[in-house]
Amino acid sequence: MTEYKSIAATDFKSDTVTTPTPSMLQAMLTATHGDDVYKEDKTTNDLQARVAEMCGKPAGLFVVSGTMGNQICLRAHLHQPPYSILCDYRAHVYTHEAGGLATLSQAMVTPVHPRNKIYLTAEDVEDYLILGDDIHTAPTRVISLENTLGGTIMPIEEIAKISTLARQHGIKMHLDGARLWNAAAETGISLSVYGKYFDTMSLCISKGLGAPVGTIIVGEPDVIQTANWFRKQAGGGIRQAGLLAAAADVAITETFPKLKLTHEVTKKLASELEEMGLTFQIPVQTNFIFLDLMKAGIDPAVLIEEGNKLGITIAGARIAIHYQTSTAAIEKLKLAVKKSLEIAKQRHANGTNGVKKPEGSLAYAVYDKIVVDH
Numbered sequence: 001m002t003e004y005k006s007i008a009a010t011d012f013k014s015d016t017v018t019t020p021t022p023s024m025l026q027a028m029l030t031a032t033h034g035d036d037v038y039k040e041d042k043t044t045n046d047l048q049a050r051v052a053e054m055c056g057k058p059a060g061l062f063v064v065s066g067t068m069g070n071q072i073c074l075r076a077h078l079h080q081p082p083y084s085i086l087c088d089y090r091a092h093v094y095t096h097e098a099g100g101l102a103t104l105s106q107a108m109v110t111p112v113h114p115r116n117k118i119y120l121t122a123e124d125v126e127d128y129l130i131l132g133d134d135i136h137t138a139p140t141r142v143i144s145l146e147n148t149l150g151g152t153i154m155p156i157e158e159i160a161k162i163s164t165l166a167r168q169h170g171i172k173m174h175l176d177g178a179r180l181w182n183a184a185a186e187t188g189i190s191l192s193v194y195g196k197y198f199d200t201m202s203l204c205i206s207k208g209l210g211a212p213v214g215t216i217i218v219g220e221p222d223v224i225q226t227a228n229w230f231r232k233q234a235g236g237g238i239r240q241a242g243l244l245a246a247a248a249d250v251a252i253t254e255t256f257p258k259l260k261l262t263h264e265v266t267k268k269l270a271s272e273l274e275e276m277g278l279t280f281q282i283p284v285q286t287n288f289i290f291l292d293l294m295k296a297g298i299d300p301a302v303l304i305e306e307g308n309k310l311g312i313t314i315a316g317a318r319i320a321i322h323y324q325t326s327t328a329a330i331e332k333l334k335l336a337v338k339k340s341l342e343i344a345k346q347r348h349a350n351g352t353n354g355v356k357k358p359e360g361s362l363a364y365a366v367y368d369k370i371v372v373d374h
């Protein structure tokens, strides 16, 4: 891994912690300064066009977060309540976007547990679609998928089957593609191939790609225009967006090609942790490792504390690797896990090993459902 001076070098809580590189900051200095609310900023317009073209879509829109990208895309697909959105029970749009589906979209949600415990299949979806006009129901109007989810890649064949099913019933398809870059880098499947199966996609540039701010939503012009309307309504209209778009453009160019290496580093760490006796809640396929702390008998609070002692930030069961993660920090992570395992064994020996959830640990809280369900 290229060694970085970033404060993110020792932070394993998420890939959202990545910090702008000198080249991103340099690009900001030469960005245009048009007013993006009036669509007058060339740097922003060029970035939108670039990502839309990469995804095989005619229109794109720069927004300030993945949450905004998802919520305004989903709202733009919905016209007359009652209606519902079908998604994975762990989907970010359902679990971590502050209830936006209920407030902005006034939508019911059908959260589906994948039978294979990893990704939704067309059979899972078909069993839970709400069709017809029975006045007791809220018919499914959108299927919202997430790729990657918890770092696992949804097979393109399954996405294709679900898309065909949706289109048979006139249901819209949205992709929370916060980490679609990671899926594309790992599978070699282009963003435009993924784009064929969705009406809208939301791609974050502020996570593994390392931009300081920004997500791009893509789709047909009419739905993107409607989404833009909801962006403005939420106060998301941006004036000199070019400063942010310039950094995002560099992030795509510079970091997208590095994601595969990040995944290799992640998988190497995972195999070393397995040699130490650790197991994982879900497969390690890209840049996340979900430790099965329950099975190891490790108290998350102990792991967090051991990390702090070594000067690294661990937030719970989820270990996030990004292109700014330092080699030294990875060595310290392994030490923290080793020490936590020793403490777990000591506690087990003297019968005091109660695994407690730490207070306020976001990443643990974010995915403790996976801990329980997997």
Ligand SMILES: Cc1ncc(COP(=O)(O)O)c(C=O)c1O
Binding pocket: 016, 064, 065, 066, 067, 068, 070, 092, 093, 146, 148, 176, 178, 179, 204, 206, 207
């Ligand atoms: C899968 C997924 N979708 C959407 C988001 C929301 O992105 P943001 O934090 O920029 O709102 C996140 C979190 O970063 C995420 O992990």
Ligand SMILES: C[C@@H](O)[C@H](N)C(=O)O
Binding pocket: 013, 014, 015, 016, 092, 096, 362, 366
């Ligand atoms: C916490 C969550 O919203 C964020 N997307 C993350 O993955 O860290």
